[in-house]
Amino acid sequence: MSENERILEMRDIVKEFSGVRVLDRVSFALRRGTVHALMGENGAGKSTLMKILCGIYAKTEGEILLRGAPAEIQTPTDAKALGVAMIHQELSAFHALTVSANMFMNREFMKGPVIDEARMVSETDKVFSDLGIRIDPKAKMETLSVAEMQLVEIAKAVSTDADIIIMDEPTSALTEAEVRKLYETVEDLKSRGKSIIYISHKIEEIFAIADEITVLRDGSLVGHDEIGAFDKDRLISMMVGRTLSQQFHKTRHTFGDVMLKVEGLSREHAFENVSFEVRAGEVFGLAGLIGAGRTEVVETLFGLAKKSAGTVSLYGAPVEINSPGDAIHSGIAFVSEDRKNVGLNLVGSVKENITLANLKKYCRLGVINAREERAASDAQAEKLSVKANSRDTLAMYLSGGNQQKVILARWMSTTPRILILDEPTKGIDVGAKAEIYRLIDEFAAEGNCVIMVSSEMPEVLGMSDRIAVMHEGRMTAVFDRDEATQEKILAAAAGI
């Protein structure tokens, strides 16, 4: 394998944003027909390095060689012409357009002067069936779930016939089955001589598909080697600069009274007759395939959507939650899976985003006490180790994982009693993940409860006290921690 020719070399790349250095003389080499994993903590500079490669950012210093020849990549069009395609970490779809229009944006099939819609649809269908994706090419992008959008994004990159495909956390919203399908696609691409740069925080994934690993830390190159030279511990310690004793922090504690009781909850076209209860001190996992209705259930609980039937009781009394305001008032917090649309104000600062859900606490007569607000947001940011230039940095300039931490910080600062987490560790690095699991455990141990929707099996199994599984809008099984296994959950999720 190592004799494969180098298709890409990035040498001594430096990148500065307004004088702040985020990449410091990083070198990176990619061989033809291999999968090269790029690893590192949140904010290490992985996405930035890749955005330089595909012409989104201009490098400050350094040089890029493609197929042995120096390449000037100034714009995304240059990159495309040189055979580089990227699946972005932050989805960037055209929501009002159809799936097929998104697939072939700026490379539409034409029939004379007009777009050949029929051909676009059939070509999209072809790509989808190769990849085992079942999405209607004529559907509007905005009707898709986050996971489906991600699948479209993958299909789009694969279909460009690029030699180098960059996948920036392609699986962060996918379930096991879809991930396996993606592995097959990757193997297939490899066998056709394509090279893949793969960024992920899921260590298992890396060992399953990567041939080589390059590790970055704080914008510098830490090391690079073939996969055989790594084991999990070495990789983690290279990434975080220390060893991690324990991934899932879980203490045994006793459960109290029922805090949240849901009976016969339904929402048309989304889910039906969902009932469960969660006790104080409990972490309640919600597993299932994408589209099973888990996100819809928790959104309804939080008042973001209206239920069509059923009752919800909090602390023993029935309640009507008609808006997120009601939910927050009742001590519920909700971390959405869709951080860009439901989570962040991208043009707001880190501080503003953290304090937005309970600004009232830092106000006297509607006037913000700036010092108190700063102190509170700094404390939360530190607790979750948010990495940003300053508290006044706009959220849009944070790395993906740090954006997720900002949202977590926001909701933890509301001191909720019931914490609803939808894919809470999406895009978060191993070190910070362990930190978040510890926070979840502490939070539950203090007599609060957590509802956690997650497609990451180890996370669901590692953190939940009970696990409910949904299939096509119905709850098909509930397991206790001791009896739950991956096989049982997958079977229930598939509706078997």
Place this chain on the structure above:
Amino acid sequence: MKKKSKLLDYLVKYRVFVIFAVMFIVMAISSDVFLTRGNILNMLRQLSINGILAVGMTFVLITGGIDLSVGAVLTFSAMVGCSLIQKGSPYPVILAVAVSLAIGVGIGLINGIIVAKGSVPAFIVTLGTQMMAAGAALLLRNGSPIPGLKDEYNVIGAGSFLGVPLPIYIFFAIMLIGGFVLRRTRFGRHTYAVGGNALAARACGIRDKSVTIWVYVISGLCAAIAGVVLSARVRTATPIAGSGYELDAIAAAVLGGTSLTGGIGNMWGTLAGVLIIGLLNNGMDLLNIQSYIQDIIQGLIIIAAVYIDVNTNKARN
């Protein structure tokens, strides 16, 4: 070395003020009268009307909306108010002011409710209310102005305190209050949040629709205040007094860095924008530039200023 780059940072950060300063110096050199106390006060007095409108407009723009009705609201509210207090009328001046402001608030409320609850684009809603208010202002006296207002009323626009005309105080007071509300209060923060991402704001428990309604109310109120000040200054309510003023107000806010897509902007920037436009008008008058040519130059300079503003920031990154 370090100090120098820090200075540069400041210059870039406050670049609208730098643009203003450059224009100020150019004017000071090219005209003898420009730097006289009389002219400076006159310039400030004239720009105070646009300044008051721009404060309200900044709120609206930050939520991602737009208010095209302010010029017509200014006219209509002043016409109705002034019709009550021509010399010899039994009503007190305070009633006229109250009625004017109530009309501004009322039209703002209508704008806000239709935008927020009816989900009609702000451009259309406020264009519609603009036409209605403009029409109603003409209808009121069949197109003629209302002169001969009571002296106590005229003081608001024509009086002065410590040698400085009252409109300047009113403008700066509104600007300071607006800046304070935007920067320091919960409502202000919510304004930014709604403009930045309405769905995320809603998920944080913010009543985004009510925030939207309020910013149009603020804008309507500012328009009515500007109407009172203007009609008192010229001692007459004219049925076309404010036509086209909305565009100056929008231009001032955008010059000051407020984004038309929402979520970004601040009052200091708007102040700079108002000063730039005021200086342009005043300067060209002093230089005896013909008024048609003034329009052409003003259009050019607005584009150039925003171009410089946007691109210095980009180059810095």
